[in-house]
Amino acid sequence: MIKLKKYIVGILIAGLIISVLLSLGLGAYVIYPETIFNNIVSALGGSVAVDDVAYKVFWYIRMPRVVLAILVGATLAVAGVGFQGLFRNPLADASLIGVGSGATLAAIFAIVLGGTLLLSFQTVLGQYLLNISAFIGAILSILVVYRLSRSQGKTHVAIMLLAGIAINAIVGAASGLITLAAKDEQLRTITFWSLGSLGGANWKNILALLPFVVVTTVVMPFMGKPLNALALGEQDAVSMGIPIERVKNIIMIVCAIGVGACVAMTGMIGFVGLVIPHIFRLLLGPEHKKLIIVSALGGAILLLLSDLVSRTIIAPVEIPIGIITSLIGGPFFIYLLLKEKNKNIF
Amino acid sequence: MIRIEGLTYTGKGGRVILKDIHCAFAAGKLTAVLGANGAGKSTLFKCINGEVRFRQGIISWDDRDMKTLPVSELSKKKAVLRQHYQVSLPFTAREIVEMGRYAYFRTYPTERCKEVIALITELVGITHLMDRSYLTLSGGEQQRVQLARVMAQVWDSPTEERLLLLDEPVSALDIQYQHQLMQMMQQLTREYGFTVIAIVHDLNLTLQYADDILMLDKGSVVDQGRAVSVLTEQNIQRVFGISVLIEKNSLDQLYIQVTPLKLETISL
Numbered sequence: 001m002i003k004l005k006k007y008i009v010g011i012l013i014a015g016l017i018i019s020v021l022l023s024l025g026l027g028a029y030v031i032y033p034e035t036i037f038n039n040i041v042s043a044l045g046g047s048v049a050v051d052d053v054a055y056k057v058f059w060y061i062r063m064p065r066v067v068l069a070i071l072v073g074a075t076l077a078v079a080g081v082g083f084q085g086l087f088r089n090p091l092a093d094a095s096l097i098g099v100g101s102g103a104t105l106a107a108i109f110a111i112v113l114g115g116t117l118l119l120s121f122q123t124v125l126g127q128y129l130l131n132i133s134a135f136i137g138a139i140l141s142i143l144v145v146y147r148l149s150r151s152q153g154k155t156h157v158a159i160m161l162l163a164g165i166a167i168n169a170i171v172g173a174a175s176g177l178i179t180l181a182a183k184d185e186q187l188r189t190i191t192f193w194s195l196g197s198l199g200g201a202n203w204k205n206i207l208a209l210l211p212f213v214v215v216t217t218v219v220m221p222f223m224g225k226p227l228n229a230l231a232l233g234e235q236d237a238v239s240m241g242i243p244i245e246r247v248k249n250i251i252m253i254v255c256a257i258g259v260g261a262c263v264a265m266t267g268m269i270g271f272v273g274l275v276i277p278h279i280f281r282l283l284l285g286p287e288h289k290k291l292i293i294v295s296a297l298g299g300a301i302l303l304l305l306s307d308l309v310s311r312t313i314i315a316p317v318e319i320p321i322g323i324i325t326s327l328i329g330g331p332f333f334i335y336l337l338l339k340e341k342n343k344n345i346f
Numbered sequence: 347m348i349r350i351e352g353l354t355y356t357g358k359g360g361r362v363i364l365k366d367i368h369c370a371f372a373a374g375k376l377t378a379v380l381g382a383n384g385a386g387k388s389t390l391f392k393c394i395n396g397e398v399r400f401r402q403g404i405i406s407w408d409d410r411d412m413k414t415l416p417v418s419e420l421s422k423k424k425a426v427l428r429q430h431y432q433v434s435l436p437f438t439a440r441e442i443v444e445m446g447r448y449a450y451f452r453t454y455p456t457e458r459c460k461e462v463i464a465l466i467t468e469l470v471g472i473t474h475l476m477d478r479s480y481l482t483l484s485g486g487e488q489q490r491v492q493l494a495r496v497m498a499q500v501w502d503s504p505t506e507e508r509l510l511l512l513d514e515p516v517s518a519l520d521i522q523y524q525h526q527l528m529q530m531m532q533q534l535t536r537e538y539g540f541t542v543i544a545i546v547h548d549l550n551l552t553l554q555y556a557d558d559i560l561m562l563d564k565g566s567v568v569d570q571g572r573a574v575s576v577l578t579e580q581n582i583q584r585v586f587g588i589s590v591l592i593e594k595n596s597l598d599q600l601y602i603q604v605t606p607l608k609l610e611t612i613s614l
Binding site for chain 1: 396397421422424428435436438453499
């Protein structure tokens with residue numbers, strides 16, 4: 001156990017590399033490791049003979065998908081650590097405080113009414129209407145929850161969690177109502193989208209996602225100390241010299257931005273933000289800086305492997321990735337709960 | 347020296363919780379704040395700690411208004427120990443103590459931080475607990491870990507500029523730990539020059555360990571000064587509504603004995 005703790009970052013990086021190679025190679029069209037290497041060399045200007053089909057599949061289908069999986073997985077996991085630390089509640093998750101459902105509502109709205117009510121937007125924004133709506137939905141819902149929980153210049157975490165639950169209920173009802181107006185084909189899109197998919201990966205999308213994801217994953221490791229201090233209590237963190245109000249705002253905004261952007265791109269992929277931080281907290285303890293870095297790696301690996309399974313297990317049919325993450329995450333989580341039940345973790 | 351002048355604090359709904367408080371806490375002394383429930387002890391404590399904003403009055407530390415002192419400076423000079431901490435994550439004792447040094451390092455504890463922590467954990471007697479999970483420690487052990495944390499926080503400041511605020515630090519502890527912790531406080535003030543302000547409920551514990559006492563009743567100062575001169579039968583009767591006898595025991599120490607309440611005064 002001691003050894004595992006010491007080498008965990010190394011182990012995870014190795015795991016990530018293996019997952020990347022597997023994801024790049026496996027699929028309807030198998031690309032072998034030496035071809036992967038040749039493709040990279042060729043793209044860098046090296047004179048190696050590469051098969052044209054392999055090259056295209058590699059650079060335009062597999063690679064964007066792998067990069068997207070890494071970015072989204074890392075961001076969801078890091079945001080999970082952030083929300084759990086911020087709310088001092090191990091059950092806090094983007095979906096719990098309304099970020100996920102806000103995005104989903106906006107997306108359903110765009111899917112069903114995109115062709116009618118939002119027609120003028122659709123002509124301008126084209127295929128990005130869905131993503132932009134979801135992003136706006138995520139940010140709006142976090143703003144509402146945040147406003148509700150602020151009073152006298154302070155954020156009340158308990159009210160915030162309850163506000164999140166209220167928003168979830170309202171948003172759920174509205175989503176259901178809009179779904180009534182949906183056509184069969186739109187219903188399929190809605191279902192697929194609310195379970196999440198990395199199928200829309202292309203370089204353009206990744207470029208659009210990158211700035212938001214970078215903000216989350218770069219800022220959050222610096223929030224390690226404040227998050228640790230928060231575990232003792234807000235006032236005690238203040239006594240330790242931590243500007244707690246500013247820190248809370250930063251964590252919330254940064255995590256909401258990251259999750260909002262991810263949900264906008266891939267739909268709601270559940271369980272990553274909840275399960276990954278838990279697993280590593282049980283393995284390594286709750287120190288947040290370490291936890292954030294390790295969770296980023298773990299989240300990327302989980303999503304890579306889940307995506308691999310989702311597109312290969314009954315190919316050519318693609319299973320929504322949210323189903324896979326929940327199928328992997330759920331039982332593992334139960335196993336951990338059973339194992340750790342008596343250790344006072346909660 | 348912490349000096350409070352004309353402090354008035356009005357709570358929600360216009361209820362006056364502290365009215366026109368004038369008092370002082372001597373540097374290098376252990377001052378106990380006494381008073382019945384609702385006397386305003388906790389509010390006074392929060393005002394000194396800067397947790398609540400008050401409109402009237404000044405709290406100054408060595409003649410500087412505490413409101414104007416930068417957080418970065420205060421966090422190295424002033425630390426708070428509470429009765430109980432709701433820690434739900436399994437931090438190790440070491441990680442908790444290291445939090446006390448957060449104002450001193452960016453990413454990893456410096457050599458100085460490690461030195462201070464080693465010294466303090468030895469002093470508090472928790473060296474053997476450092477790698478245990480905080481959640482598995484007993485109440486007394488947890489409180490000692492927290493004490494080490496707050497000591498580590500102010501340790502590097504000049505001798506006369508180290509302030510510990512203790513909010514009912516021993517109320518949840520058994521009698522052995524109560525005396526251990528109070529002896530520790532006495533040692534910190536006498537040998538290391540700490541200034542300690544503590545809310546304490548146990549009158550005998552106060553009489554035994556406190557240098558000075560500030561006695562509050564219904565938001566006003568009743569009396570302040572040397573412990574023996576404040577803890578009188580009259581003051582106790584007035585503030586707590588109980589009659590007591592203060593006598594010397596066979597060890598020549600003063601102790602307070604509560605005379606039995608008359609039955610009709612025990613009305614629930």
